[in-house]
Amino acid sequence: MSATSELIFFVNGRKVIEKNADPEEVLLSFLRRKVGLTGTKYGCGGGGCGACTVMVSRYDRIREKVLHYTVNACLQPIVTLHGVAVVTVEGIGSTKTKLHPVQERIAKAHGSQCGYCTPGMVMSMYTLLRNKPQPNMEDIREALGGNLCRCTGYRPIIDGFKTFCGSEQSGCCQNGGSGGKCCMKNGISHKEENDICEELYQLDDFLPLDPSQDLIFPPELMIMEKKPGGSPLCFQGERVRLVAPVELNHLLQLKAEQPEAPLVVGNTTIGPKVLLKGVHHPLVIYAGRVSELSTLTWGKTGLSIGAACTLSTLKEELERATGEIEEGRSKGYLALLQTLQCLAGKQIRNMATVGGNILSANPKYDLSSVLAALDCTLHVISEGGSRSILLNEELFTDFGRTSLKPDEVLLSIDIPYTKPWEFVGVFRQAQRRELAFSIVNAGMKVFIKEGTNLVESINIFYGGLGPTLVRARRTCQQLVGQSWDENLLSEACRLLEEDVEVSPSVHGGKAEYRKTLILSFFFKFYMQMVLELTEKNVLASDLPLEYLSALKPFKNQVPQGHQSFQLVPEAQSSYDLVGRPMEHQSALQQATGEAKYYDDLPPVQGELFVFMVTSTRAHAKIIKIDPSEALKMPGVVTFLSAADVPETNQRLWKNNPEKLFADEEVCCVGQIIGAVVAESREKARTAAPKVQVTYQDLQPVFFTIQDAIKHKSFFEPKRKVERGDVDKAFGNVDHILEDEFQMGGQEHFYMETQGVIAVPKGENGEMDLFVATQHAALTQEVVALTLGIDTNKITCHVKRLGGGFGGKVMKIATFSAITAVAAHKTGKAVRCSLDRGDDMLITSGRHPFLGKYKVGYNKDGTVVVADITFYSNGGCTLEESLFVMEKALLHMDNAYKIPNLRGRGLVCKTYLPSYTAFRGFGGPQGLMIIENILHEVAVRCGLTPEKVREINMYRAEESYTPYKQLFCPRDMVCCWTECLERAGYQERLQAIQLFNSFNRWKKRGISAVPMKFGVGFSKPFFNQGAALVNIYKDGSVLVSHGGTEMGQGINTKALQIVSRILKVPLSSIFIKEMCTGNVPNASPSAASFGIDAMGMAVKDACEKLMRRLQPVMKRSPDNSWEQWIVEAYCQRISLSATGFFMGGDTLMEWEKGEGQPYCYFTFGACCSEVEIDCLTGDHKNIRSDIVMDVGKSLNPALDIGQVEGGFVQGVGLYTIEELQFSPEGVLMTRGPSQYKIPALCDIPAELNVHLLANAENPKAIYLSKGVGEPPVFFGGTIFFAIKSAIAAARRERELGDSFCLNSPATAEKIRMACQDQFTQTEVDRCTPSTVIENSWMTGSNQHYDQQRHTLAIVKTA
Ligand SMILES: Cc1cc2nc3c(=O)[nH]c(=O)nc-3n(C[C@H](O)[C@H](O)[C@H](O)COP(=O)(O)OP(=O)(O)OC[C@H]3O[C@@H](n4cnc5c(N)ncnc54)[C@H](O)[C@@H]3O)c2cc1C
């Protein structure tokens, strides 16, 4: 059959004809690099983040309508787009023409901070509105479930989008506040404060939704698609050929001729393997155009669904049909729907097919266990004929392998109706409730003899326990004929334990937890059945009522809440914008995709690409580096190593030099050894692994804090802070407790990966760098030193960052220097843009900590003395670790006056990539350790932790920290009191106790913590800021300052300040970028100090200008601003001024353990309530209330955004984010599939934030306070609420109240700490070294090979 190789599709209404389309090209790179539409972003390249979301529309011949759905452009090969229309964020509206209401509302509701996730969010919402102009909140929740945001905490995004719902939906929380009441009527006692405002934006000035603004589906495509038949397509790329048949026979013929060629439809399994793991298929068969594979028919026995139907199609059909089918027959479908609801995100469900899900044969995928339980039949076909097979464990022969013959194609799947006495249960538990592969999933179906409670037959299938689907065969056989009662339960549990084995080396680890889930899931099914049989009157239920809540899975809800702040005084001029909730300066550009990030800049002619070659050994001597194979690859230009560095092969910073390229020895996996420079990023990426490095392994090699302690491997110097007489005080206390607490590390997971473009200017060694850095001055200096060029010839430009969180301070200087070396060597512009996996591997994140403590307390809860030794895992170089440790020590007292307190800090040297700065910089670790100590004291005194916190709190107006810094805790106590009051803590505590007494398998917990957090750099030289303000003759103002805009809104606040002083509207003021040419020697944007320093500097510059303009203004007071400026120009008055701010003299004398390391303290308090599922370890964040002191807020909308975003990052840190390493020191969590940051489902259903009123801080600009870092720690309240909930479960089982729970409180740890008849061991033992012997693979899709991959997971503490 003759095939066409012309690909036709539309992008934003424009026709695209590709004659030589490359099957390897995905839509994301096509849009960004070929069409120049850079609004669609790269976040992970594997379908896990939603940053690349676009809308695809296609005409469905069978349904005779145009379908609109979202896809992840990073996984969508362009050759599969023939005949469709793609709409990107640029295609729906712009600031130049007309905004789309979705773009406008996310911007105005403050739902865009760094803006990197915003286009994806916009496209998910836009597509929803195309399909349903009046959505409900559940629709919005579902639409955004596949989009991650690392900045906002999601609440403001939802706030903006819920305005599309009917008013009765958007006005109320709908979720039920505490106690099931509407949060608007839940009796929270708000003080009558009429200067307190709850409106962060005006609802009434939004553009209406106008469907006529939408692009129409191209009529040409409609005609094309309506034509029956069509010819097959064939595309030949450089390395891959793809054939897309239209007819089934052709497909079968191709499969017969090329049985090894994979059949691709959604590309969500094959795609990540090819794109992220480098798997290569020279020939691929695309089956998405064969209509026989996309049928949906209802027959006598049930639904028959084509293998190429997407999961969304199946879900929608079941949602429709279950409303019509009688209840008894739809049980299987309802169960399947339950699974589909939390399977991946919407975009993946729109792409992924039912057939692909089954035949990927990945036990973590959810459908097989359910479909097997439902006795589904697969119809397979080949040229040789067709056959039907039952979907059961025999279909799966190994990980990723099935018993289908290579030439066989899955045509359809029959999903039968359930019979009247059949009952179905489905279960899954994942690291995160949504957008996460299950750890264990299960499908169960039992057929009961009519009118009895006797088991006629039973199916029990599990996924996630080994390489293939597992059937509990013997259990199922033996339960036949038994009555469904308690005897059956104990028999089944006994049998399941024998029948279903979980190898200690199971893929992904957590063997004990998986074993527990086998029984816990069955127990849930047992209870579900008891209930159903009781309803049918065949069983007299002896199931205690308090067991029933275990049956209700947690419902994902849309976060809602109140945000309140103090209005500016009425007397403040309406032109004065300081203190008002202004939207982020570039929110609209971010929402329209117009905002440019470094990798959005168009290529410079002849531009090259650099890709890092990294160490695969943790500790080894480099014997030889051989790039010859890589250099032979087409398009490879050169290879760089230490020898290519013109001057200094070092990133010099303080006294901690770090090599750019390792040359003699490597000290961690992921250390940069060399770099391949090639004509394209794909060529560089393909060539990099070809560089051969010969190593000689060295000893020792260790990765954990505990092993470092054994090896006495510490960096110098060690630190200590002490007050009182610690040793003596232990002699005068009622009780002494010695224990330890561990905290895991955290990956920054900024949505934009690190990178830089280096452009040599060809003259005097000048070079421009467009770079994503929080510390442009450091990058500039390191590049200059590396090249041996004066700093004045290197210019760094930083327009904005797609998130930084401390991760773009240090390592980016190394990448920049390497890229600059490449540019210097080749004389060409060179671009470096890290893949997500490399970014995570190389750059590392927050330090893991271990706190060993001895605490002395009295029985009333007074803590008299504490002696804490803090150990951090610094990784292989010191980098910023010492300063991180110092910050932990300086926060070890938090809000408490512990009269005798000693903290020692040791940074462990291990063979992991160097840990670095992360929002909070040691604060979240130091605070958490002391809070855990107080929690444990409370438990032992039989008091609530809140009581103990109150007893020990600083109260004196003149209080001193252990290092003798004076502060006044008044506002801290105010935050605490107001937080407890607003949260209704006392009443809810009682309600929780009541809830717990009525619920055996679900428990609730509540926790509140106060916080004191130091702002500013303890190194005084960093406490400075500089700015340059230029006024042009037309009156427009250009502002430059030394801060980096990374979502926190530093530019917006700077504009508000300028506007106040110069009295000009915001529209006349502009901040272009941070540029080292305009503002030299700038401090990093960090330590919550950005606007404190830059705001003052900007103010200084503006005041200088105003002083110069005063005479002109006085002479002609009625003139306009523009006239004054022209006049001033004519009078030769300089219209350009620099501003400078010299911050406070912070200093810490570590030898004495005394000093004033902070400019001031920021205070706050947070109260959170959670509910845990004791059987699975799942938890739900019910409500959090935060009261935060930000002084007199410069911009309440931005400050509340920082509070919410920081809090949610803390929720991730303390509950779900878990880094895992292999025993060889390889980071295994290298993408969103393995590493889970909070998604929409993790946000408390109710999140209330209040900015403390009447708070003023004379030490910072306009009485404000820095806010970036402190709120991270509030996430700890979720941890302690979980701990309280677990304690409630344990009390009921008469287990001790004190137990070990380390951070993060993952589902595994929660479940195992709830110890009951289904658990065998406690997983989170506080043994010095938590090493679990397990096998592990980097991703979901790697071939399962037990022999090769028997590795251990080392959870680095
Ligand atoms: C970010 C992400 C999150 C995910 N989360 C989940 C989750 O939570 N739960 C879950 O269950 N799954 C999850 N998945 C997996 C997803 O559901 C599967 O990848 C998808 O169903 C596979 O379908 P596909 O059409 O994309 O397969 P493809 O990648 O196109 O193909 C997959 C395999 O199936 C074979 N195949 C497909 N159709 C046929 C056929 N008709 N006949 C013969 N062989 C065929 C192919 O040859 C190939 O080997 C996730 C995937 C991603 C990327």
Ligand code: FES
């Ligand atoms: S970049 Fe496509 S989903 Fe992350």
Ligand code: FES
């Ligand atoms: S605004 Fe969502 S990732 Fe930054």
